[in-house]
Amino acid sequence: MQTKVVLKKLTKAYGRRRLFADISVTIPGRSVFVLHGPNGAGKTTLLRIICGLVPATSGEVEITVDGKLLAREESREHIGLVSPELELYGELSAVENLEFFAGVRGLPFSPAKARDLLTFVGLAGRGRDLVGTYSSGMKQRLKYAYALLHEPQILVLDEPTSNLDETGVAVVAEIIRRQKDRGIVIMATNEPGEVSYGDQTLALGQPGTGHLVQGPAH
Amino acid sequence: MPWVSRGLAIWCKDLRIEFRTRYAYSALLMFAFTTLVAVSFAVGGVVLDAGLAAALLWVILFFAAMAGLSRTFVQEEEAGTVTALKLAARPEPVFIGKYLFNVTLLFSLAVLVVPLFLVLIHQTVAYPFPFLAVVLLGVAGLAGASTIVAAIVARAGTRGPLMTVLAFPILLPLLLGAICGTRTCFAGERAVAADILFLFCYNGAALAVSLLLFPYVWDE
Amino acid sequence: MFWQILLGIWMTAVILASFLYMPATQGLGQTGRIIVYHVPAAWLAVLAYLMSMLNAVGYLRRGELRLDRQARINAELGTVFCLLATVTGAIWSRAAWGWYWNWDPRQTSIAVLLVIYAAYFVQRSAVSDQDRRARLSAVYSVLSFLTVPFLVFVVPRVYTSLHPDVINLEQGGFDMDRKMLVVFLAALAGFTGLYAWMYKLVTRLEALLDKMEEKRGEAESVG
Numbered sequence: 001m002q003t004k005v006v007l008k009k010l011t012k013a014y015g016r017r018r019l020f021a022d023i024s025v026t027i028p029g030r031s032v033f034v035l036h037g038p039n040g041a042g043k044t045t046l047l048r049i050i051c052g053l054v055p056a057t058s059g060e061v062e063i064t065v066d067g068k069l070l071a072r073e074e075s076r077e078h079i080g081l082v083s084p085e086l087e088l089y090g091e092l093s094a095v096e097n098l099e100f101f102a103g104v105r106g107l108p109f110s111p112a113k114a115r116d117l118l119t120f121v122g123l124a125g126r127g128r129d130l131v132g133t134y135s136s137g138m139k140q141r142l143k144y145a146y147a148l149l150h151e152p153q154i155l156v157l158d159e160p161t162s163n164l165d166e167t168g169v170a171v172v173a174e175i176i177r178r179q180k181d182r183g184i185v186i187m188a189t190n191e192p193g194e195v196s197y198g199d200q201t202l203a204l205g206q207p208g209t210g211h212l213v214q215g216p217a218h
Numbered sequence: 219m220p221w222v223s224r225g226l227a228i229w230c231k232d233l234r235i236e237f238r239t240r241y242a243y244s245a246l247l248m249f250a251f252t253t254l255v256a257v258s259f260a261v262g263g264v265v266l267d268a269g270l271a272a273a274l275l276w277v278i279l280f281f282a283a284m285a286g287l288s289r290t291f292v293q294e295e296e297a298g299t300v301t302a303l304k305l306a307a308r309p310e311p312v313f314i315g316k317y318l319f320n321v322t323l324l325f326s327l328a329v330l331v332v333p334l335f336l337v338l339i340h341q342t343v344a345y346p347f348p349f350l351a352v353v354l355l356g357v358a359g360l361a362g363a364s365t366i367v368a369a370i371v372a373r374a375g376t377r378g379p380l381m382t383v384l385a386f387p388i389l390l391p392l393l394l395g396a397i398c399g400t401r402t403c404f405a406g407e408r409a410v411a412a413d414i415l416f417l418f419c420y421n422g423a424a425l426a427v428s429l430l431l432f433p434y435v436w437d438e
Numbered sequence: 439m440f441w442q443i444l445l446g447i448w449m450t451a452v453i454l455a456s457f458l459y460m461p462a463t464q465g466l467g468q469t470g471r472i473i474v475y476h477v478p479a480a481w482l483a484v485l486a487y488l489m490s491m492l493n494a495v496g497y498l499r500r501g502e503l504r505l506d507r508q509a510r511i512n513a514e515l516g517t518v519f520c521l522l523a524t525v526t527g528a529i530w531s532r533a534a535w536g537w538y539w540n541w542d543p544r545q546t547s548i549a550v551l552l553v554i555y556a557a558y559f560v561q562r563s564a565v566s567d568q569d570r571r572a573r574l575s576a577v578y579s580v581l582s583f584l585t586v587p588f589l590v591f592v593v594p595r596v597y598t599s600l601h602p603d604v605i606n607l608e609q610g611g612f613d614m615d616r617k618m619l620v621v622f623l624a625a626l627a628g629f630t631g632l633y634a635w636m637y638k639l640v641t642r643l644e645a646l647l648d649k650m651e652e653k654r655g656e657a658e659s660v661g
Binding site: 051052053054055073076079081083085086087088089090091092096100101103104105106146 | 438
Binding site: 427 | 498550553554556557560561564565569570573574576577578580581582584585588589591592593
């Protein structure tokens, strides 16, 4: 069960403007990796590069799951993303959203499984409502259901607790704890409480480079 | 065939959303009806030459398609759902799903518009079954070649006339072929098999090339 | 420098020969002399567009921005020659058929080429991110190129042609004189050399502009 994410000299530039350069990190299995830094430092972009949504200007992301190095197309089967830039279908209900994403991933779907997942993220009883009618906190909870649907090895969280109330924050803490037992959590946040989850943290924002800090020993 | 079954999941999802909002379909339908009525007013009671009638029919279908077909990708892009979809699906099923959706959309448009056109323009059809084949293949080709252009337009991040500008040169052979076939079917002057074969080949080529190129548009 | 001078002399000789050495053709009369300019321009348009498409395929396979730039330069040069071929063709058409434009299949296909590359440039200008622009325009380039065989098939079914066919030498009626053939081939070679030179010039110019931009960027980040 060897799982790891290796970033090799990642650089992203828009034209002549460099967002970050030469980021090299090894994220081992069963750990939490935290990115932090001021707005515009490139946290979201780095997460998108790790997910394979945006190409890096140079450098590579190597994702190994169960000892097997994944090709870029395969990696999406093992990544779950929660991000403010990611939205679910507002014209569909929560259950229909989950049913669709299960179908498109080629996974079996049962209403019971959807119900369990929705209960876990705190949306019990609201599964039949259209997502368009949800509050932003409820949408955020549903995004966790979307990200966990295929039980990914790697969970990527951008601003994990945005729009969430106290119980929501507790659910996220529980999700991170469980995910750490199973694989990897990579997250970008500026909440001091969440930064402390990190086994490793990386501060982005110093022009050109990033600081890698080993987190509290575990 | 996982591509097809996953593509069908996307097709179902798009149909369901379209059924609830009717956004693309009403755009298509309203566009086609307005042009049709305008043409019919302008023509008045005159019976048109078969070639002219055929050209008018395809001009109406072409512009209606341009008005509605880019919606399917632009909507994903605007709503931000494109990220969720990208992470969940490979490009090929996405293309297949969107292609099937666009074909469905245009078929359901043609079913209403083509008979209405024949009635309003007083056009008789000499070869009804070949005409059906020409319309079906022509409409499928319109939807097929437009799908990848729609994806390009959505990625380009601009709205407005880009869709028509980009799609026109690619659809031109199809339109010429369909007009030629339709004219033959209206007038009944010569064999139509070659036109149908041509439309069939265009459909096949458009589909194959789109499937090959679509990953470059979808992934970055 | 040597090649440029040679090209200059060569093209001058071709121009002079096209009026002085080459005989007026049977059937086409004095207007036939335009073949020395019209056909090479059309040939170069096709060549440059073909190169542009190959560059686009290369970009999709390897993802080097250099190839995207080459594809763009070739498309630009192709458009220049395509316009020249269209204009010379229209002039000749006026003299020989009486209209500047009558949707002859050749005219239709060249018009479609112009529309395709007009759309290509519109599309390029619509995207600001350079990687995305390169990728989308490469896809569009390949896509539109593949419609060409269908056009070749369908256009003659819709319109009948009056265009003289030079390739068809055995048919007689319109045949190519030996002297004419020499001048024509010389023109073809000269024009191709011209294209190669123009291509090299534009590429060098672009590389220099790039370098200047880079220098300016460095100066800004230092200052």
